Structure formats: C-alpha cells, structure tokens
Amino acid sequence: MSAAAPEVDLLALTAELVAIPSVSGAEGPIADRVQEWCAACGWLETSRIGHNVVARTALGRPQRLLIAGHLDTVPPNGNAEPRLDGDRVAGLGAADMKGGLAVMMALAACVARPSVDVTYVWYAAEEIAREHSGLLEVAAARPDLLEADAAVLGEPTGAAPEAGCQGTMHLRVTLRGERAHTARPWMGRNAVHRLADVLGALASYEPRRPVIDGCAYAEALVATGVSGGVAGNVVPDEAVLAVNHRFAPDRTPAEAAEAVGALLAAHLEDGDSLEVTETAPAAAPQLDHPLLAAIVRAGGGAGAVRAKLGWTDAAFFAARGVPALNFGPGRSELAHTAGEYVSRGALEAVYGALAAVIGGQRERSTEMARP
Numbered sequence: 001m002s003a004a005a006p007e008v009d010l011l012a013l014t015a016e017l018v019a020i021p022s023v024s025g026a027e028g029p030i031a032d033r034v035q036e037w038c039a040a041c042g043w044l045e046t047s048r049i050g051h052n053v054v055a056r057t058a059l060g061r062p063q064r065l066l067i068a069g070h071l072d073t074v075p076p077n078g079n080a081e082p083r084l085d086g087d088r089v090a091g092l093g094a095a096d097m098k099g100g101l102a103v104m105m106a107l108a109a110c111v112a113r114p115s116v117d118v119t120y121v122w123y124a125a126e127e128i129a130r131e132h133s134g135l136l137e138v139a140a141a142r143p144d145l146l147e148a149d150a151a152v153l154g155e156p157t158g159a160a161p162e163a164g165c166q167g168t169m170h171l172r173v174t175l176r177g178e179r180a181h182t183a184r185p186w187m188g189r190n191a192v193h194r195l196a197d198v199l200g201a202l203a204s205y206e207p208r209r210p211v212i213d214g215c216a217y218a219e220a221l222v223a224t225g226v227s228g229g230v231a232g233n234v235v236p237d238e239a240v241l242a243v244n245h246r247f248a249p250d251r252t253p254a255e256a257a258e259a260v261g262a263l264l265a266a267h268l269e270d271g272d273s274l275e276v277t278e279t280a281p282a283a284a285p286q287l288d289h290p291l292l293a294a295i296v297r298a299g300g301g302a303g304a305v306r307a308k309l310g311w312t313d314a315a316f317f318a319a320r321g322v323p324a325l326n327f328g329p330g331r332s333e334l335a336h337t338a339g340e341y342v343s344r345g346a347l348e349a350v351y352g353a354l355a356a357v358i359g360g361q362r363e364r365s366t367e368m369a370r371p
Contacts, residue, residue, distance in 0.1 A: 008106040010099075010347040011089055017098040018082035018091040024072040024132075027051040027124040031071060034122045037105050043112045044120075047145060051124035052134040054145045055108055057117045064117040065291050065358060066148035066322065067107070068313065069100045069155075070126030070134070077338040090341035095330030099342035100154025103329060103351045107358065114358040116291070119148055126313065130280065135316050150291040151317040152354070155308075156330030159346040161299045162308040163215045163325060165315055166246045167282035169256055170224075173198055173241040173264065176271040180235040188235040192228045195239050197267040199223060202243065205263065210248045213285040215307035217248035221260065246309065249282035283315040286323035291357065295325055298353035327353070 022030040031051040038046040038055040046055045051071065073093035082091040089099075104120050111118070123134030130136075139146055155162075175195060180188025207219040221243065228239035247256035257276050264274060287293055287305065296305050308314065310332070314324035329346035 007110055008102075010102050010106055010351060011084070011087065011344045013102040013105060014094060014099045014342060014347065015082040015084055015089045015091070017101055018089065018094050021076075021080065022071050022073055022093065023075050024125050024128040027071040027134075031122065031124070034071070034101070034105065038108060038120075041109055041112070044108060047142065049141050050134065050137050052138050053122045054119065054138065054142075056119045056145070057114060059113065059117055061115065061117040063150075063291060064119060064148045066119040066121060066146065066151040066317070067104055067354065068121040068123065068135070068151060068153055068317075069097055069104055069328070070313075071101065071122050071124050072127050073098075074127050074336050079338050079340070085341075087344040088341045090339065092340070094342045095156045095340040096332075096335035097154055097156055097328055097330055099330050099347055100156070100328035100350070103347060103354065104154060106351055107354055111355055111359050116358055118358050119145065121146070130278070133313075133316075135313055146317075146320070146322075148317075148322050150289050151314070151322050151324040152292075152295060153312050153314050153317075153324060153326045154328040154350075155312045155326045156328050156332045156335050157306075157308075157326050158331045159299070159327075159329050159349040161296045161305045161325055161327045163213065163285035163287055163305055164249050164283040164318070165308040165310065165312045165326065166217055166219070166248055167251070167253060167256060167315065168280050168311040169245040169247065169253060169260075169276060170278040171243040171245065171257070171260060172273075172275045172277050173243060173268075174273045174275070175239045175241075176269070177235065177237045177239070179230065179237040182233045182235060185235050188237070190235050191239040192236045194267075195226065195228075195241060198241060198264060201264055201267060208248060210250050212249055212307070213287050215285050215287075215305065217307045218309055219248055220244075220246040221263075246311070247282060249284040251282070253279045253281055280311050281315050281319060282311075283318035283324060286318070287325075289323040292323055292325045294357045295327060295353060298356045299327060299350075 177191030
C-alpha cells in the first residue's frame with residue numbers, strides 16, 4: 001500500500017466528522033468517535049482527558065513528532081450538515097478543521113510502525129477563550145503526553161506548510177473628558193471626540209513586514225470596538241477603544257506593547273490609560289529542525305512554505321520548547337464562513353506528506369486498522 005493512498009476514504013471520513021456537532025463546549029460526541037477509532041488501533045496507547053483524546057506509539061524511536069488538531073467549531077451558519085459535491089465536502093468545520101482531524105485519524109490507523117514515534121492530540125475548546133483550551137487541560141493533568149521533539153498543527157493552510165505564527169494582543173485605550181450639558185458643550189470636554197486622533201493614528205499605522213527564515217510576516221493594528229457616552233444630552237467624560245495587535249515572532253509581547261504605546265503616546269494625557277488585557281506570544285519558524293524541514297520538503301519544498309499570519313497553538317508548543325509548524329488541508333480564508341469546504345486533493349496531499357515523513361523506510365504493518 002502506498003503511503004499516499006490510505007485505506008481510509010478521507011473525504012467520507014471528513015463528511016462523517018462534519019456530521020457530528022462539536023461547537024465549543026460540546027465536543028463529547030466527536031471525542032467519543034475519535035477515542036473509539038483509536039481503540040481499534042492496537043499499536044496506540046490511548047488516553048482520554050475530558051473531551052481531549054491523546055494516542056501515542058511507543059516504539060522507542062529516537063524522535064517523537066506530535067500532530068495536533070482541535071475538535072471544536074464555531075456555531076453553525078446554515079451549514080451544520082455535510083454536503084458532498086464531487087471531490088469536495090462542505091459544511092461546518094470542513095476547513096477548520098475536520099479535514100485535518102480526518103488526516104490524523106487516517107495516519108493513526110494506517111501507519112502502524114512509523115520511523116519516528118508519533119503522538120496524536122485531538123483537543124477541545126480552541127475556538128473560545130484561551131483559559132478553556134483542551135491543551136491546557138491536558139498539560140495540567142498529563143504534561144508527559146505533550147512531550148515531543150517537534151509538533152504539527154493541522155490548522156487550515158491550504159495544504160502548504162505555514163511556519164510559526166504571529167502573536168496576538170488585545171489592548172484597551174481609555175480616554176478621559178469632562179461632563180457637561182450638550183446645550184453648553186464648551187463647559188466640558190468630549191472624550192468621544194478625542195477618539196478621532198487615536199483612530200487616525202491607527203488608520204495611518206504602517207505595519208512591519210519582517211522576513212524570518214525566509215518567511216514574510218505582516219503585522220497588524222486594528223480598532224475592534226468602541227464604547228462611551230452617558231446619555232443623549234450629556235457630553236461624555238469617558239471613551240473606551242478596543243484594539244487588536246498582531247505581531248511578528250521577532251518581538252516579545254512586551255516589545256509589541258511598547259511599540260503600540262509609542263505610537264499612541266502623543267494622543268494620551270494624564271488620566272488616560274493604555275492597558276494590555278490579553279496576550280498570546282508568537283512562535284518563531286524554526287524550520288531548521290529536521291522533522292519540520294522534512295515536512296516542508298514533503299509539502300512542496302522551501303518555496304511553498306509561508307508565514308502563519310494568524311495565531312495558532314504552534315505558540316503553545318514553542319513556549320514549551322517544541323518547534324511547531326502549521327500544515328492542514330483546509331483553506332484559512334474559508335474558516336468560519338458559511339461556505340467552508342475541503343477537497344479530496346488537499347486531504348490526500350497533507351496525508352501523503354505526513355505519511356512520508358513519519359513512515360520513512362518502515363516495516364509495513366499487517367495489522368491495518370479499519371475502524
């Protein structure tokens with residue numbers, strides 16, 4: 001059997017997973033299905049922690065690759081049911097990232113004796129607040145299950161490797177004013193009007209575009225929300241602006257926050273504040289790691305690798321000393337849209353590349369699982 005031709009029908013398996021509702025917080029049924037699948041693979045040690053499933057080979061290989069994907073989706077948008085159309089399956093989570101989950105399940109079943117030990121992690125609650133992450137739950141209960149030499153996240157990348165990830169930071173800008181009656185606005189100071197200068201600074205922001213290990217990152221600084229006002233006849237004495245900053249891996253969160261502060265400093269006065277409310281660090285590409293380099297070669301070569309502009313759990317692993325890469329069959333621009341889909345070609349391309357790397361010159365198993 002060719003490594004690029006799994007016994008599992010990847011498109012049909014993806015459709016099956018799409019048909020299992022798994023909005024964040026309700027991942028139990030899909031975790032049950034994955035656990036059942038892995039239990040049929042006698043060469044895997046399978047653990048269940050909450051709605052997270054971890055399956056591992058234990059062959060004593062000198063290196064271990066961890067392959068991870070999240071089980072949850074955002075709420076449906078008229079696309080809860082899978083729709084097969086030729087070599088595509090559409091539906092909630094098809095791109096983000098039930099196609100990636102199907103690839104993981106096929107690898108677990110079809111590559112029984114990999115040349116590197118492999119850990120598969122299907123985890124919950126990636127699409128909601130970080131504090132609920134299934135990876136954090138596993139790390140708290142069994143940190144040993146997440147130990148590896150390198151990691152791959154099956155996030156949607158259009159079957160092209162995407163290196164590292166940018167960090168993300170949420171900030172709150174609070175501007176002060178003085179209340180007055182709107183019939184006599186000159187007696188007060190309008191905090192909402194003061195937003196104009198801050199918004200102008202954000203609108204004229206010129207993003208950094210650093211190139212790291214040949215990958216071109218693109219930072220971003222965007223206003224995402226605004227609030228203020230007391231009543232229809234009162235000059236507002238406070239205005240609050242929510243801001244999101246995406247920063248490249250060559251900056252720490254502290255350096256990124258300092259850069260935002262420097263940009264807005266001219267528009268902040270005594271009594272105003274700029275507060276970081278949430279942050280997640282970036283992850284450097286680390287494409288010199290042998291396992292990640294092999295995946296890049298199998299996935300199209302150095303010319304195909306791109307920078308991951310969004311944030312992913314590649315940063316979770318990088319913070320623990322595990323170099324990580326994003327590589328999945330879905331297209332990121334389709335994630336969370338009503339029309340998301342994944343194609344058979346992309347599923348098989350990602351499966352084939354990963355099978356080539358973890359399979360190596362292995363002994364073919366005669367215990368092929370057909371869960």
